[in-house]
Amino acid sequence: MTKVTAQLSVSxxxxxxxxRHSGDGDWTDSAEAAGFFRITRWMIDAMSWRERQGFAGGEQSTSSDLVAESFEAAGAYVMGRRMADGGEVPWGEEPPFRAPVFVVTHRPRQTLVRRGGTSFTYVTDGMAAAVEQARAAAGGKNVAIAGGGSLVRQVLKAGLLDELDLHIVPVVLGTGMRLFDADLDLAGKEAIELTPTRVVHTPDVTHVRYTVNGRAALVLDDRGSGTGRPMPASPDEPKAEP
Structure with missing residues (x-):
């Protein structure tokens, strides 16, 4: 069954x-790029990633195996226009996707066909329409939300995301572009609940896969009532003197 998946490296x-880069000057010299490169070094070192980019070298490692797995699982991709425009020149005539890519945009453009099976179709009627077109083109494989982070949030917010892989890098950036932000529009006692289904530890990054269960309001149960176990105190609640 086709799943809608996403993965991002995060601090x-x-x-x-x-x-976020303002657009003035070279992006690779920006603070946005510095943060991005810091948390994606593990992937750039992976042999399977480098092979897809047409680069030599790299490490055959657990992380490389996971990158190869993600490429193999994807039958189509969805990405934002900023990512597509930024990658068009570096990806060259044979981009690494080797599958149809659907670009969410407000600016029409003819489908761009590249070598190796990659095509870029520019979808102007919204993110949900792009995901639906990608489902139809995926051939039973997964639809991978390639990014950026704001698009992943949109898909999560819309309830369309089935599986999320976070690659957690042991570094604190302090500021930058945050994956989970207030624009998820969670109201009151509502939250988006996920279930971890795989955790893979490596020295450079921890890979965590989640199944997305969807939005749910908190329903208080009777834990702590009549059992002799006190309910947990709020962190801000004054503690009683012994």
Whole structure:
């Protein structure tokens, strides 16, 4: 069954890049790029990632195996226009996707066909329409939300995301572009609940896979009532004197 999946590298404090680049000057010299490169070094070192980019070298490691697995599982991709425009030149004539890519945009453009099976179709009627077109093109494989982070949030907010892989890098960026932000529009006691289904530890990054269960309001149960176990105190609640 086709699943909608997403994966991002994040810092310990939840950022997937540094402070957003304003567009002035070279992106690779920006704070946004510095944060992004810091948390994606594990992937750039992976042999399977480098092979897809047409680069030599790299490490055959657990992380490399996971990158190869993600490429193999994807039958189509969805990405934002900023990512597509930024990658068009570096990806060259044979981008690493080798599958149809659907670009969410407000600016129409003819489908861009590249070598190796990659095509970029520009979808102007919204994120949900792009995901639906990707499902139809995926051939039973997964639809991978390639990014950026704001698009992943949109898909999560819309309840369309089935599985989320976070690659957690042991670094604190302090500021930058945060994956989970207030624009998820969670109201009152509501939260998006996930279940971890796989955790893989390596020295450079911890890979955690979650099944997305969806939005749910908190329903208080009777734990702590009549059992001799006190309910947990609020962190701000004054503690009683012994």
């Amino acid at each position: 310990l404090d939840g950022f997937y890049a540094g402070t």
